[in-house]
Amino acid sequence: MSAADLADFRADVRAWCRAHIPSDWRAAQTGATDAEFVAFQQAWFQELRGAGYAVPHWPAEWGGGMSVAQQTVLYRELAAHDAPRLVLAFVAIHHAAATLLAAGTDAQRERHLPAILDGEIWVQGFSEPDAGSDLAALRTTARRQGDAYVVNGQKVWASGAAHADQCLLLARTDPAAPKRRGISYLLMDMRSPGVEVRPIRQATGESHFCEIFLDDVVIPAGNLVGPEHDGWRVAQETLGTERGMTMLELAERLGNGGFRWLVEACARPGRDGTAPLDDSRVRDRLAELETEVTGLRALCADLVANDAPGPADASIVKLYYSELLQRMTDFGAQIAGPAAHTVLRKPLSSGWESGAWVLDFVGSWEWTIPGGTSEIQRSIIGERGLGLPREPKAV
Amino acid sequence: MPEEHAELHAELRAVVRDLLAKTGPDAAPDWRTLARSGWLGLEAPEELDGAGASFAETAVVLHEFGRAAARGPYPAVAALALGALTLLEPSPGRDGLIEATVAGRTVPILALDGEAEHVPFRLLRTATGLALHGAARFVQEAPAADRLLLPALDPAGTPVLVDLPARTAGLTGSAIPVLDETRTFGEISAQGPTVPEDSVLRFADEAKAVRRLHDRAAVALACDSLGSAEAMLDATVAYAGTREQFGRRIGSFQAVKHLCADMLVKVEVARHLVGAAVRAEAGEGDPVAAAMAKSHACAAAVEVAGTAMQLHGGMGYTWESGIHVHLKRVTLDRELCGSPAAHRRRLADRYPALARGEAETYTSR
Numbered sequence: 007m008s009a010a011d012l013a014d015f016r017a018d019v020r021a022w023c024r025a026h027i028p029s030d031w032r033a034a035q036t037g038a039t040d041a042e043f044v045a046f047q048q049a050w051f052q053e054l055r056g057a058g059y060a061v062p063h064w065p066a067e068w069g070g071g072m073s074v075a076q077q078t079v080l081y082r083e084l085a086a087h088d089a090p091r092l093v094l095a096f097v098a099i100h101h102a103a104a105t106l107l108a109a110g111t112d113a114q115r116e117r118h119l120p121a122i123l124d125g126e127i128w129v130q131g132f133s134e135p136d137a138g139s140d141l142a143a144l145r146t147t148a149r150r151q152g153d154a155y156v157v158n159g160q161k162v163w164a165s166g167a168a169h170a171d172q173c174l175l176l177a178r179t180d181p182a183a184p185k186r187r188g189i190s191y192l193l194m195d196m197r198s199p200g201v202e203v204r205p206i207r208q209a210t211g212e213s214h215f216c217e218i219f220l221d222d223v224v225i226p227a228g229n230l231v232g233p234e235h236d237g238w239r240v241a242q243e244t245l246g247t248e249r250g251m252t253m254l255e256l257a258e259r260l261g262n263g264g265f266r267w268l269v270e271a272c273a274r275p276g277r278d279g280t281a282p283l284d285d286s287r288v289r290d291r292l293a294e295l296e297t298e299v300t301g302l303r304a305l306c307a308d309l310v311a312n313d314a315p316g317p318a319d320a321s322i323v324k325l326y327y328s329e330l331l332q333r334m335t336d337f338g339a340q341i342a343g344p345a346a347h348t349v350l351r352k353p354l355s356s357g358w359e360s361g362a363w364v365l366d367f368v369g370s371w372e373w374t375i376p377g378g379t380s381e382i383q384r385s386i387i388g389e390r391g392l393g394l395p396r397e398p399k400a401v
Numbered sequence: 402m403p404e405e406h407a408e409l410h411a412e413l414r415a416v417v418r419d420l421l422a423k424t425g426p427d428a429a430p431d432w433r434t435l436a437r438s439g440w441l442g443l444e445a446p447e448e449l450d451g452a453g454a455s456f457a458e459t460a461v462v463l464h465e466f467g468r469a470a471a472r473g474p475y476p477a478v479a480a481l482a483l484g485a486l487t488l489l490e491p492s493p494g495r496d497g498l499i500e501a502t503v504a505g506r507t508v509p510i511l512a513l514d515g516e517a518e519h520v521p522f523r524l525l526r527t528a529t530g531l532a533l534h535g536a537a538r539f540v541q542e543a544p545a546a547d548r549l550l551l552p553a554l555d556p557a558g559t560p561v562l563v564d565l566p567a568r569t570a571g572l573t574g575s576a577i578p579v580l581d582e583t584r585t586f587g588e589i590s591a592q593g594p595t596v597p598e599d600s601v602l603r604f605a606d607e608a609k610a611v612r613r614l615h616d617r618a619a620v621a622l623a624c625d626s627l628g629s630a631e632a633m634l635d636a637t638v639a640y641a642g643t644r645e646q647f648g649r650r651i652g653s654f655q656a657v658k659h660l661c662a663d664m665l666v667k668v669e670v671a672r673h674l675v676g677a678a679v680r681a682e683a684g685e686g687d688p689v690a691a692a693m694a695k696s697h698a699c700a701a702a703v704e705v706a707g708t709a710m711q712l713h714g715g716m717g718y719t720w721e722s723g724i725h726v727h728l729k730r731v732t733l734d735r736e737l738c739g740s741p742a743a744h745r746r747r748l749a750d751r752y753p754a755l756a757r758g759e760a761e762t763y764t765s766r
């Protein structure tokens with residue numbers, strides 16, 4: 007696409023954003039009930055879909071087909087116009103779609119990709135009570151019985167499980183094999199008998215992640231993704247696929263709304279009449295944060311534009327984003343003072359920065375813990391990025 | 402970056418690295434060799450025997466100089482003096498000077514004050530003509546100069562560049578010894594030497610000229626620091642991959658590995674900020690990008706060099722290891738031409754307008 011076409015596209019997206027983003031969505035989504043949240047997310051997804059903006063990263067034949075340059079423009083504009091985020095559909099349009107496209111059967115793709123466009127919600131059921139960072143230690147079993155698997159075990163921290171229709175499930179099909187070789191990747195209907203979901207209240211007070219108990223759940227053998235016992239490889243290959251563009255979107259949001267709100271908060275006079283911005287230390291810290299966000303945005307733009315990223319590039323971006331988010335929201339909490347502690351709810355459908363500084367600060371651990379903790383990322387960067395010696399194997 | 406540029410840069414980088422490796426850490430690369438290589442005239446127009454390239458190419462060389470902690474006046478001449486000359490209105494004086502510089506026949510030094518951001522000199526009109534007054538401290542590579550380019554305000558208060566032979570009566574230079582043994586600095590002071598009219602060179606864009614001189618000096622130092630930080634990261638990774646303690650290579654300890662990972666993240670972020678500032682400097686310039694690159698990359702380089710010393714243990718603290726060379730160099734880079742705090746102050750000057758919704762942040766562009 008030529009520069010002129012891209013400029014036209016940007017103008018189209020801008021016009022669309024002005025016409026379609028509800029101006030009051032933050033207020034409406036603050037303190038919204040679960041049902042209101044789900045209804046809003048589903049409606050917003052269809053709105054984006056109507057414009058062709060919901061799954062730009064999918065292949066054209068399935069309803070996507072945007073170039074990386076176009077997607078970059080799209081996410082920049084959505085961020086600049088403070089659009090709601092697709093929180094509920096996230097696993098469906100990224101992890102589930104990537105898995106199906108890379109390793110699924112034609113039947114699985116035809117069954118689920120159109121359904122996702124119609125609003126099918128997915129959850130990722132990987133982590134278990136005793137298998138977090140060491141995911142390959144997972145113990146949920148799937149025993150083959152005729153044309154089906156019978157699944158028993160427990161999953162935990164599954165984001166959005168309470169609303170999910172389908173689950174990406176990792177289960178052990180060969181207990182005798184070495185840890186990583188006996189795992190299979192399955193698609194599980196969340197309405198199957200034997201599936202029980204219990205929400206867990208999280209640090210922010212909301213209950214978006216859940217435990218999933220699995221008691222003799224029957225999954226048809228046709229729902230196996232990739233070869234039997236080869237689920238670890240399937241998961242590894244599809245886990246990071248969404249990282250680049252997602253990080254770009256989050257970085258743009260941090261640079262736009264996030265930083266702007268921070269400066270506005272700093273400019274607001276306090277009860278003594280002075281504003282934090284009058285303090286040179288505050289200005290210095292703001293300038294440092296602006297510089298860091300600018301560096302992050304450049305890193306992300308590079309990551310998505312690079313056809314052959316380095317083996318640790320995504321980890322570098324994830325680590326830097328998550329810790330910068332933490333520093334920024336921490337600073338916001340300090341600037342806003344005790345008053346920020348009276349903000350008891352933050353808007354749903356938002357990113358991780360919403361201007362509710364204390365909740366945003368607490369919520370920033372939603373980025374430093376999941377998807378490989380910061381410690382795990384540093385080890386990946388050291389070993390894969392720098393080629394440092396691996397740790398000795400546990401005995 | 403277009404692909405052919407990337408290839409060109411990779412080629413240039415390899416040749417520079419090779420030359421600096423051959424030169425070794427204790428000598429400056431031979432000036433005639435530098436002139437013949439064309440690196441002095443990368444930014445000079447082709448009709449003046451230059452390469453007609455941009456600051457992006459000069460930056461590749463600066464980066465390698467930082468990586469090798471190389472000696473000699475190349476950065477001061479190619480980035481600062483020649484950079485200043487290219488900002489001037491074409492004139493026979495300017496053109497001749499560019500040609501002589503590119504050919505290596507003269508070593509002009511820009512008398513920019515490395516300690517404080519100001520226009521260090523004033524031209525006063527006297528009965529006998531123009532006289533120059535003022536002083537600049539921490540002038541990079543001043544002891545190497547045979548010509549001095551002195552930023553001054555003319556009698557009307559307009560910024561100009563005064564071109565004088567280094568040995569001019571009424572112009573004195575004294576060396577300022579520093580801990581960083583890889584570079585030299587001097588103080589230049591003018592006690593009223595007479596300045597011929599044709600030694601007063603005018604800037605093409607007088608309103609932006611002073612800002613651009615300072616920004617270029619800042620970005621050049623950021624390139625130097627980035628190169629040095631990369632060298633320190635590489636050295637540390639190599640050491641941690643071979644040095645053994647407790648029966649393991651120390652790089653397998655998480656405490657060591659994670660510090661190395663943090664070094665890489667710092668270098669990557671700095672690389673992107675410096676890259677943006679270099680691209681801007683190769684065009685119209687961007688004070689915001691320059692301030693971000695200088696404040697961030699130079700501070701990061703000091704942290705990286707410090708971590709390198711720490712992770713090399715007792716060996717790192719020796720003179721022989723050479724880590725102190727980089728630590729001293731980047732610590733000086735950090736303080737020269739505006740500290741990180743000074744550059745952040747400039748960034749922060751935009752925030753009141755931003756809070757009123759009257760300005761865009763850099764990030765929202």
Ligand SMILES: Cc1cc2nc3c(=O)[nH]c(=O)nc-3n(C[C@H](O)[C@H](O)[C@H](O)COP(=O)(O)OP(=O)(O)OC[C@H]3O[C@@H](n4cnc5c(N)ncnc54)[C@H](O)[C@@H]3O)c2cc1C
Binds near residue numbers: 129163164377382
């Ligand atoms: C908000 C949120 C949403 C989540 N959503 C999902 C989801 O949708 N689906 C899903 O499957 N999972 C989800 N998770 C789970 C997440 O992936 C795990 O929490 C994460 O991988 C860490 O595992 P753990 O909680 O068992 O902690 P542990 O692995 O027990 O880690 C505890 C601490 O030990 C450190 N540690 C562990 N091993 C090492 C090591 N080798 N080296 C150095 N340090 C180490 C960790 O860094 C951490 O600091 C979610 C988690 C959160 C917080």
